[in-house]
Amino acid sequence: MALTTEEVRKIASLARLRFTPEEESVFAHQLGRIVEYIDQIQAYEGEEGSADAVAAVKEAEDVVRPCLPREQFLANAPASALGEFLVVPEIKGGSDE
Amino acid sequence: MSETPSELWELSVEETARRVRAREVSAAEVTAAALARTEKVEPLIAAYLEIYAETARERAADLDRRLAAGDDPGPLAGVPVALKDNLSLAGAKLTCGSKILTGYVAPYTATAVERLLAAGAVILGRANMDEFAMGSSCENSAYQITRNPWDLGSVPGGSSGGPAAAVAAGSVPLSFGSDTGGSIRQPAAFCGVVGVKPTWGRVSRSGLVAFASSTDQIGPLARGVRDAALGLAVIAGPDAKDATCSERPVEDYRARLEEGIAGLKVGVIKEVNRDIGAAGFDPASARGWRSALDHLAQAGAEIVEVSVPSLDAAVAVYYVIATSEASANLARFDGVRYGRRAAADNLADLYINSRSEGFGAEVKRRIMLGTFALSSGYYEAYYGRARGVLERMRHELDTAFTKVDVVVTPTAPTAAFGIGEKVDDPLAMYLSDVFTTPASLIGLPAVSLPTGVDDRGLPLSLQIMGRPFDEATVLRAARALEIQVAWQHAPTFRTVRMAGGG
Numbered sequence: 001m002a003l004t005t006e007e008v009r010k011i012a013s014l015a016r017l018r019f020t021p022e023e024e025s026v027f028a029h030q031l032g033r034i035v036e037y038i039d040q041i042q043a044y045e046g047e048e049g050s051a052d053a054v055a056a057v058k059e060a061e062d063v064v065r066p067c068l069p070r071e072q073f074l075a076n077a078p079a080s081a082l083g084e085f086l087v088v089p090e091i092k093g094g095s096d097e
Numbered sequence: 098m099s100e101t102p103s104e105l106w107e108l109s110v111e112e113t114a115r116r117v118r119a120r121e122v123s124a125a126e127v128t129a130a131a132l133a134r135t136e137k138v139e140p141l142i143a144a145y146l147e148i149y150a151e152t153a154r155e156r157a158a159d160l161d162r163r164l165a166a167g168d169d170p171g172p173l174a175g176v177p178v179a180l181k182d183n184l185s186l187a188g189a190k191l192t193c194g195s196k197i198l199t200g201y202v203a204p205y206t207a208t209a210v211e212r213l214l215a216a217g218a219v220i221l222g223r224a225n226m227d228e229f230a231m232g233s234s235c236e237n238s239a240y241q242i243t244r245n246p247w248d249l250g251s252v253p254g255g256s257s258g259g260p261a262a263a264v265a266a267g268s269v270p271l272s273f274g275s276d277t278g279g280s281i282r283q284p285a286a287f288c289g290v291v292g293v294k295p296t297w298g299r300v301s302r303s304g305l306v307a308f309a310s311s312t313d314q315i316g317p318l319a320r321g322v323r324d325a326a327l328g329l330a331v332i333a334g335p336d337a338k339d340a341t342c343s344e345r346p347v348e349d350y351r352a353r354l355e356e357g358i359a360g361l362k363v364g365v366i367k368e369v370n371r372d373i374g375a376a377g378f379d380p381a382s383a384r385g386w387r388s389a390l391d392h393l394a395q396a397g398a399e400i401v402e403v404s405v406p407s408l409d410a411a412v413a414v415y416y417v418i419a420t421s422e423a424s425a426n427l428a429r430f431d432g433v434r435y436g437r438r439a440a441a442d443n444l445a446d447l448y449i450n451s452r453s454e455g456f457g458a459e460v461k462r463r464i465m466l467g468t469f470a471l472s473s474g475y476y477e478a479y480y481g482r483a484r485g486v487l488e489r490m491r492h493e494l495d496t497a498f499t500k501v502d503v504v505v506t507p508t509a510p511t512a513a514f515g516i517g518e519k520v521d522d523p524l525a526m527y528l529s530d531v532f533t534t535p536a537s538l539i540g541l542p543a544v545s546l547p548t549g550v551d552d553r554g555l556p557l558s559l560q561i562m563g564r565p566f567d568e569a570t571v572l573r574a575a576r577a578l579e580i581q582v583a584w585q586h587a588p589t590f591r592t593v594r595m596a597g598g599g
Contacts, residue, residue: 011468011472014468014472015464015468016448016449017449017453017461019453027461027462031465031466031469034466034523035466037524038417038479040413041410041413041417041482041483042482044485044486045489046481046482046485046488047485048488049491050488058340059340068204072204072205075202076202076434078433078437078438079438086433086434088444088447089447
C-alpha cells in the first residue's frame with residue numbers, strides 16, 4: 001500500500017518525530033515500498049502461539065534490592081540540581097500537543 | 098592468521114590465555130601487541146569509536162601482578178577483547194552509534210562484560226555499529242564508516258561491523274556484538290570470521306541497550322570456532338538481573354567439539370535451495386553454498402531436505418516485529434532523563450525536537466514503521482498477522498528439527514557489498530537479512546563461519562542453526578566444517594572496488 005504524506009505526518013506525531021516536507025515525501029515513498037513488501041504476510045494463515053514461552057520467563061521476586069545510586073543516575077541527566085532531582089525545562093505555555 | 102603464528106596478535110584466544118596463565122608471556126606484552134596491531138590497521142578500517150589504550154595497559158599490569166602472586170585470572174587471562182558500543186562498561190562512554198547518546202556514560206557494567214572481566218579479559222575498546230544496531234552495513238553509525246579489511250571499498254556488514262572488522266584485522270582475537278536479526282552473523286560472514294548468535298535466553302541482556310527484546314542476544318566473534326565457543330561459554334548462563342535469561346545450566350561446549358559429525362543429519366531447506374537456484378542469485382555465493390554442502394558431506398554428515406514454506410515471509414515478519422518493539426524500546430529517548438536535550442518551549446516539543454535531532458534516518462524509519470504496525474486500525478493486519486506467521490514458522494522449523502539435527506543456509510545472499518551501494522534503498526538493505534532472520538525470530542542458536550571466497554577474494558559463509566539451547570551440536574558441526582574447509586585466507590587491506598561503485 002502507498003502511504004500519503006498526511007499518513008506519514010500522523011505516524012510521526014504518534015512517534016514523537018517531526019520531518020520537513022521533503023523528508024515527509026521521501027519517507028512516504030520509502031515506507032510505502034517497505035509496507036508493500038511486508039504485505040506479503042497477508043497471504044499466510046497465522047497460527048496461535050503457545051503459552052510456554054511466556055510461562056518460561058520467571059517473574060522476579062518482589063523484594064527490595066539496592067538500585068542505581070541517585071548520583072550515578074543524575075550524572076547522565078541533561079540537567080539536575082542539588083544532586084537530588086532531574087531538572088526539566090520551564091514550560092512557557094502552549095498545550096502539551 | 099598464517100599457519101604458524103609468529104606474532105602475539107596472531108595467536109588464538111585459547112593459546113593467548115594458555116601462555117599468559119603459564120606465564121610464558123605477560124598480559125602486558127599481549128596488550129602491547131594488540132595495541133600496536135590496532136594502531137597499524139585502524140587508520141585503514143576505522144573499527145573503533147574509542148580505544149582504551151591506557152586502561153587496557155593498567156588492566157594488563159594488574160593481571161600480571163595477580164599472576165605473579167599465584168592467582169589465575171581465568172580462561173580469558175590477558176585476552177584483548179573489543180565490545181560493540183551497545184554493551185555497558187561502567188564509567189565508559191556508551192553511544193550505540195547514535196548522536197542522541199553523545200556524552201552518555203554507562204553507570205553499570207553489563208552482566209556479559211562482568212563475566213569477561215571475571216575471566217581475565219582486557220577490554221581494548223568500543224567498536225562501531227549501525228545506530229541502535231539497526232542496519233546491515235555499519236553505514237548507519239552517526240560517527241564513522243567502518244571498512245571491510247578484505248576490501249576497503251566494501252562494508253564490514255552490520256550492525257556489529259566494528260567488532261567483526263576488529264577481529265578480522267587482527268586487532269583483537271575476540272569481540273562481542275549483539276544480534277537481533279543477523280547483526281553478529283552477517284558481519285562475521287562479510288569479514289570472514291566466526292560469529293555466534295546464542296539461543297534467546299542463553300546470555301543475559303542486562304546492560305545491553307535494547308532494540309527488539311524478543312530477539313536481541315549477545316554473542317562472540319572470533320577467528321575460529323574453538324575461540325568462539327570459549328567466548329560464549331564465558332558469558333552464557335543464568336542471571337538474576339535478566340528475567341528472560343534461562344536458568345538452564347550451560348553445557349561444556351568444548352567437551353565434544355572435536356568429535357566430528359559422522360552421521361549427523363544436516364537439513365537443507367527446500368525453499369532456500371529454490372532461491373539459490375533461481376536466476377538473479379549471486380553465482381559465486383551459489384557455488385560457495387554447494388561447495389560448503391560438499392564439505393559437510395565429506396565430513397560424514399547426511400544431507401536431508403526439509404521444507405519451511407513460511408521462510409519466504411521471514412524478512413517481512415521480522416521488519417514488523419523488530420520495528421514494533423524498537424518503537425516501544427526507543428520511546429525512552431525523550432531528552433528528559435539522559436542523552437541529548439533539544440531546546441523547546443513546551444513538553445511535546447522537547448520530546449519531538451530531542452528525538453528528531455538525535456536519531457538518524459534509519460532509526461527514524463524503523464520507529465515510524467513500528468509505530469505504523471502498532472497503530473490503531475493496522476495493529477491486527479500487521480503486528481498481529483506477523484506474530485501469527487512467526488508461530489507458523491516456529492511450527493515448521495520444529496517439524497524440520499524432528500528430522501534433522503541442524504539446518505544450514507548461506508549466512509547472506511552475497512559477499513560484502515560496496516560502501517554506498519544500498520544506502521538509498523532501505524528495502525534492498527533489509528533483504529540482505531533473508532537467511533539470518535528466521536533463527537532470530539524463533540530464538541534458535543546459529544553460527545556463521547567462513548567456507549570460501551568469491552571471485553574477488555571476499556569471504557563467503559555458511560550458517561548452521563540448531564534446536565533451542567543446542568549450541569553444543571551447532572558448534573560441533575561448525576568445528577567439523579572448519580576442519581574440512583581448512584580455510585587459510587587472510588584479509589589484504591586492499592581496495593577491490595571504489596566506494597560508491599557497484
